[in-house]
Amino acid sequence: MTYGLARVTVDGTPQAVLVRDGRFLPLSTWGEARHLPALLEDWERARAKLAQWAADDAAFASAPLLDEAEVHAPYRPGQVFCTGANYKKHVVGLIMGDPSMRTPEYEQMPPEELKARVEAMMDERAKALPFVFLKLPSCVVGPQDEVVLPYDVEKPDWELELGVVIGKRAHRISPEEAMDYVAGFAVVNDVTARELIFRRDGSAIGADWLSGKSFPTFLPFGPMIVPKEQVADPYALNIKLSVNGKTYQDESTSDMMVSIERQVAYLASRVVLEPGDLICTGSPYGNGSAFGVFLKPGDVMEGTITGLGTQRNPCVAEAR
Numbered sequence: 324m325t326y327g328l329a330r331v332t333v334d335g336t337p338q339a340v341l342v343r344d345g346r347f348l349p350l351s352t353w354g355e356a357r358h359l360p361a362l363l364e365d366w367e368r369a370r371a372k373l374a375q376w377a378a379d380d381a382a383f384a385s386a387p388l389l390d391e392a393e394v395h396a397p398y399r400p401g402q403v404f405c406t407g408a409n410y411k412k413h414v415v416g417l418i419m420g421d422p423s424m425r426t427p428e429y430e431q432m433p434p435e436e437l438k439a440r441v442e443a444m445m446d447e448r449a450k451a452l453p454f455v456f457l458k459l460p461s462c463v464v465g466p467q468d469e470v471v472l473p474y475d476v477e478k479p480d481w482e483l484e485l486g487v488v489i490g491k492r493a494h495r496i497s498p499e500e501a502m503d504y505v506a507g508f509a510v511v512n513d514v515t516a517r518e519l520i521f522r523r524d525g526s527a528i529g530a531d532w533l534s535g536k537s538f539p540t541f542l543p544f545g546p547m548i549v550p551k552e553q554v555a556d557p558y559a560l561n562i563k564l565s566v567n568g569k570t571y572q573d574e575s576t577s578d579m580m581v582s583i584e585r586q587v588a589y590l591a592s593r594v595v596l597e598p599g600d601l602i603c604t605g606s607p608y609g610n611g612s613a614f615g616v617f618l619k620p621g622d623v624m625e626g627t628i629t630g631l632g633t634q635r636n637p638c639v640a641e642a643r
Contacts, residue, residue, distance in 0.1 A: 325630055326377040327507070327547035328359055330465075332393040342547050342632075343377050346386035352376075359398045359548070363598040366490035366506050370550055389546065389632075396465040396544045397509070400601040402594070403458040403542065405484075405513055406586050409605025410578050411445040449580040453589050456532040458513065458603070462542035466634035470514055471540045472618055474641045478517035479618040482606035483564040483572050483626040485557065486511035487583055488548050493596040501587035504596065507550040508557060510628045511603050512564075512636070514541040517612055543624075544601070546632040554630060557583060562607050564626040566618070572609030572626075579605060 326343040333340070333349050339358050340347040350357070353376045362369040376382075408414045415438060432440065448454070464470070472479045490506025513536065520535035554560070557576060564572040583604060590596055611617045618624070620640040627633040 324377060325549065325553050326373065327549035327553065327632070328362070328373070328397065329389065329545065329547035330359060330395045330397050331389070332395070337395050341373060341376055342389050343383050343386075345389055346383055347389050347392065348382055348386045350376075352382055353379075360599050363488070363490055363506055366598060370490075370506070370552070373550065374552075394466055394546045396463050396468075397548050398599065399460050399463050400599050401460065401597055402600040403460055403462070403603070404455050404590055404600070405458050405536070405603040406581060406605045407454045407456055408445070408448060409453070409580050410574070410607040411442070411449070411580060412574070412578065412608035414445055415441050445580070453581040453586050455586070455590060456530075456536065458532075458542060459537040461539060462537055463544050464540045464542065464636075466510070466543055466545040466632070466636070468543065468636060469540065469639045470543065470618070470624070470636045471538075471641050472620060472638055473516065473538050474643055476516040476519065476538070477617070478612070479638075480515045480517045480611040481564055481566070481571070481618065481624055481626075482513040482515055482610055483562050483628070484511050484513055484603045484606045485560060485562065485576055485628060486544065487587070487602040487604055489587075489596045489600040489602070490598055492598065493587065493591040494594075496588055496591045498582070498584040498588040501584040501591075502551065504587060504591075505551050505583070506598070507548045508554050508631055509545060509548050509601075510543075510626060510631050510634055511601070512543040512624065512626055512634060513603050513606060514538075514543070514618075517617070543626075543634050543636050546634065549631050560629040560631075562626075562628050564609065564624060566611075566616070566622050566624055571611065571614065571616070572607060574607030574609060576607075578607055581605075
């Protein structure tokens, strides 16, 4: 038995629901009226109740199927953090496959030298502090919602990732303590305007994460939050994404370089993490840049992570 929390339209209204083995019931079934952010604020007590409710075999016997429901993003996080360049093969594939992702010192290198330099850089980065950027909460959409491709973006790209949901206020904690502050895990897709990351105009002073990452709808989130106790090993999950039925990402979280524990502790050394904050832990190999393939109107992305559910997001053109 596996279970998680989601937000689903029931009788015309989005409601917090408990999902068990692909079926769902409103939390109101057990007298719980709070929405997910309030549950995360009270996570220590809430998770004990969830385990009891999930064991209610009689209630779930005829429960509706999640796959047939209108599923929304679980909620809008207060803060969204993204750990960049956290899978070695991913970064090598990006830089080798897409010239717009190369900084000036790499632009004229022969392919063999470029690959060796990037691989060496990633080996060093694995030992260093994680590199984290911010993504606006306004990017969040649900696991079935349309992703709107901006009319002035040439290379919209996908990045399916393991999301970490914070369940307790955290500041100045150690990596050994970090998992005590995690509520659970979710599927996230850090959609990216690839050619806007490194600007080529005279105002460029570094990576432009605002332009590259924060367009509306650029963060499908869900379908559910699975409590960490339900995930036996977050480093043994398969991340798989297809576009129009063709698989591009099919990798394991075991390839993650900076662990979840180190990411949480690093963030808590810089900011205060609050319940409901979302950490996107990095994308494995298989982005469009590695293949010279980018999203276009009419495409459908389907992404799944072991035990965490599936997203299915159609892409549409932004209206001018």
